């Protein structure tokens with residue numbers, strides 16, 4: 001015990017020195033790279049965005065990528081051109097990584113959203129009560145809201161997740177809504193990365209928070225992730241609290257839980273992004289009806305004995 005303390009005391013200044021020199025190297029790299037690469041470096045420097053590179057590729061824990069997926073992930077990380085992409089999408093638009101991240105053909109952005117939602121539900125179930133997927137909100141009966149953007153017209157309004165006992169007491173209900181966005185999309189590149197997260201959070205809060213507080217007597221936490229592996233401020237707080245609850249319940253060090261959690265989310269986002277790019281968007285095959293009489297008549301098929 002005393003030996004480990006001594007070692008820690010001796011190695012701390014060395015760590016600080018190393019970290020300072022790494023920071024200095026990063027400043028120099030950023031100063032000398034073009035604007036597009038600067039954005040890539042900034043996104044890759046976010047917490048959780050590089051876990052897939054630093055963790056050992058252990059298949060049974062889901063920390064692995066195929067050869068092609070690893071190549072694609074590396075290209076996306078540095079904004080390099082991906083090999084063998086089609087020039088045109090099935091929807092008619094020019095095909096590139098940014099289009100692939102939002103194109104609804106094939107339903108990949110929805111699958112990406114659902115994957116993050118399901119992982120969150122899975123983890124919340126470990127530590128919370130009454131966890132529900134897509135819970136319906138109570139219909140409105142003339143309630144008035146200060147914010148005009150509150151989602152009031154939709155009586156079938158649902159959020160992604162609800163759970164009790166996350167923030168506050170064990171009966172306190174919290175609703176969560178997930179969004180995964182592409183910070184390299186043209187509509188976001190004019191904003192700072194931090195501002196992109198903030199805008200997404202504010203948009204979700206404007207839409208739901210007042211209604212949830214007044215009608216459902218519940219709190220609201222938007223879960224905003226970028227497809228490059230970063231997360232918003234509120235999502236970071238949510239992840240830290242979740243890791244702390246799991247750590248306490250499983251009697252596992254907090255540091256291990258938070259790293260595992262970031263890694264799990266990181267790989268899920270990475271796989272989903274690669275699926276958006278490489279997944280098949282072919283038009284659905286429509287099976288011809290087995291109308292035997294019509295086929296026999298229109299096809300001039302002779303009947304045999």
Ligand SMILES: [Zn+2]
Nearest residue numbers: 089090091103
């Ligand atoms: Zn498309």
